[in-house]
Amino acid sequence: MNSLHEPYVHGRSDREAERLHFQASKLAELLHHDTCYPPGCRVLEAACGVGAQTILLARNSPGAEFVSVDISRESLIRAKQRVSEEEITNVTFRQADVYHLPFRPETFDHIFVCFLLEHLPDPLLSITRMKEILRPGGSITFIEGDHGSALFFPDSRDAHTVIDCLVQLQREMGGNALIGRELWHLITDAGFIKVAVSPRIVYADESRPEYTEGVKNIFIAMIEGIREQAVARGLVDNETWEKGVRDLYRTTEKDGTFSYTFFKATGKKKS
Amino acid sequence: MNSLHEPYVHGRSDREAERLHFQASKLAELLHHDTCYPPGCRVLEAACGVGAQTILLARNSPGAEFVSVDISRESLIRAKQRVSEEEITNVTFRQADVYHLPFRPETFDHIFVCFLLEHLPDPLLSITRMKEILRPGGSITFIEGDHGSALFFPDSRDAHTVIDCLVQLQREMGGNALIGRELWHLITDAGFIKVAVSPRIVYADESRPEYTEGVKNIFIAMIEGIREQAVARGLVDNETWEKGVRDLYRTTEKDGTFSYTFFKATGKKKS
Numbered sequence: 001m002n003s004l005h006e007p008y009v010h011g012r013s014d015r016e017a018e019r020l021h022f023q024a025s026k027l028a029e030l031l032h033h034d035t036c037y038p039p040g041c042r043v044l045e046a047a048c049g050v051g052a053q054t055i056l057l058a059r060n061s062p063g064a065e066f067v068s069v070d071i072s073r074e075s076l077i078r079a080k081q082r083v084s085e086e087e088i089t090n091v092t093f094r095q096a097d098v099y100h101l102p103f104r105p106e107t108f109d110h111i112f113v114c115f116l117l118e119h120l121p122d123p124l125l126s127i128t129r130m131k132e133i134l135r136p137g138g139s140i141t142f143i144e145g146d147h148g149s150a151l152f153f154p155d156s157r158d159a160h161t162v163i164d165c166l167v168q169l170q171r172e173m174g175g176n177a178l179i180g181r182e183l184w185h186l187i188t189d190a191g192f193i194k195v196a197v198s199p200r201i202v203y204a205d206e207s208r209p210e211y212t213e214g215v216k217n218i219f220i221a222m223i224e225g226i227r228e229q230a231v232a233r234g235l236v237d238n239e240t241w242e243k244g245v246r247d248l249y250r251t252t253e254k255d256g257t258f259s260y261t262f263f264k265a266t267g268k269k270k271s
Numbered sequence: 272m273n274s275l276h277e278p279y280v281h282g283r284s285d286r287e288a289e290r291l292h293f294q295a296s297k298l299a300e301l302l303h304h305d306t307c308y309p310p311g312c313r314v315l316e317a318a319c320g321v322g323a324q325t326i327l328l329a330r331n332s333p334g335a336e337f338v339s340v341d342i343s344r345e346s347l348i349r350a351k352q353r354v355s356e357e358e359i360t361n362v363t364f365r366q367a368d369v370y371h372l373p374f375r376p377e378t379f380d381h382i383f384v385c386f387l388l389e390h391l392p393d394p395l396l397s398i399t400r401m402k403e404i405l406r407p408g409g410s411i412t413f414i415e416g417d418h419g420s421a422l423f424f425p426d427s428r429d430a431h432t433v434i435d436c437l438v439q440l441q442r443e444m445g446g447n448a449l450i451g452r453e454l455w456h457l458i459t460d461a462g463f464i465k466v467a468v469s470p471r472i473v474y475a476d477e478s479r480p481e482y483t484e485g486v487k488n489i490f491i492a493m494i495e496g497i498r499e500q501a502v503a504r505g506l507v508d509n510e511t512w513e514k515g516v517r518d519l520y521r522t523t524e525k526d527g528t529f530s531y532t533f534f535k536a537t538g539k540k541k542s
Contacts, residue, residue, distance in 0.1 A: 151420050153452040181424040184476040185526035199474045205455040255456035
């Protein structure tokens with residue numbers, strides 16, 4: 001298990017950690033309000049990263065016991081620190097690879113997975129592995145974005161080009177930045193029943209400054225984070241990059257609008 | 272006023288009329304559930320077409336008085352017939368052009384406009400004209416789609432090509448099939464206050480057969496309706512067209528998914 005060298009398209013810098021926490025707090029209501037686990041149940045959070053979602057999960061379900069795993073030791077250190085600062089006590093952490101989860105079959109009552117599948121070369125295998133350690137009748141929840149959903153005004157070819165750079169880069173690293181639209185078939189293919197997908201749209205215009213800030217600090221910051229790699233790999237030239245990013249920022253000003261869709265999906269393991 | 276020759280990208284055939292009614296019934300809950308006018312108020316429905324939305328509007332607000340206008344005499348005949356069949360009595364119809372509305376200033380308490388702006392060469396002018404006949408403090412509501420929001424699995428370049436044909440054709444006719452994302456600035460530019468835009472996403476997969484049917488009967492049928500024009504104008508060749516439409520249908524089968532976003536916006540005229 002090569003925690004620090006495991007490829008992750010966004011990197012694991014301080015700025016990135018901050019971005020992820022901001023993301024979690026801004027999108028919390030939209031993405032997580034309907035995830036609540038009953039007291040006494042055991043929940044696996046697969047790929048907790050720096051703990052951005054862990055805090056929300058644990059707060060929404062104070063009686064549940066969470067086991068949050070991540071492949072990166074560095075991220076786990078940040079996650080532990082954050083949870084401790086927030087005085088949350090119903091979470092334990094463990095270093096683990098989502099393809100080789102160190103738990104006995106049917107260990108968990110529920111499993112929660114957020115922004116993981118998009119980074120995996122074989123998402124279906126990881127879902128199948130998770131299913132093994134889920135008890136019959138237990139639920140699994142996934143949340144993923146889909147960069148193909150980015151819709152903005154003023155529209156701009158260059159802005160689409162810089163977004164496509166992230167899509168391509170993620171694909172080269174074995175991931176899939178367009179995975180939101182695929183949750184239905186992935187969860188169904190893994191043999192879950194009662195699969196339900198619910199799209200969640202984030203929309204920003206001048207009347208919604210908190211969302212406009214979110215677009216800048218979450219989406220555009222994420223794009224900006226891959227500039228060096230995108231240019232180095234010849235996916236884009238410097239001039240187009242700068243124009244594309246400028247055009248993205250333009251969508252957060254006065255008459256601009258920006259929307260993006262996340263997909264949340266749940267399934268049940270047959271009893 | 273050249274009602275029967277006024278260009279309308281989708282045409283005014285029987286099949287089209289049926290498509291529009293189907294559309295209204297399937298999307299009704301999503302788009303219209305939060306539009307309700309108090310008893311006694313006077314509401315203009317601008318561009319009622321064949322009355323697909325008229326019925327829903329009138330039923331949701333049985334105490335309000337609707338005046339529904341359209342430029343097409345042929346559409347108005349169908350709309351009247353439909354309203355009469357449904358035994359709805361709080362609607363009167365009038366033939367009128369949305370750029371030259373034959374009403375005195377401040378005649379209406381509220382104005383409702385659905386799927387109109389996308390077809391207009393000058394949407395801002397029409398909004399400004401509507402504002403004149405709205406009383407101070409009155410509300411205006413717009414609902415528009417945005418074909419750039421179509422997101423589907425399996426993804427397909429040819430499917431995007433056939434959608435782009437409609438976007439281009441509509442642009443050539445002076446319209447804008449990507450107008451949903453622009454409602455914010457259009458309504459704001461027209462001087463309305465308290466402008467609020469709310470995106471409404473339609474999502475279809477195998478677990479939602481009614482939505483899958485909607486994708487076929489509304490969205491794909493709309494695309495299929497422009498084949499002749501698109502091919503005649505050289506926007507696409509026959510082979511790509513057929514592949515693109517087949518790929519769109521493919522998104523409504525087994526592991527496929529399809530989503531589309533409508534934008535609903537409201538504004539208030541300053542008191």
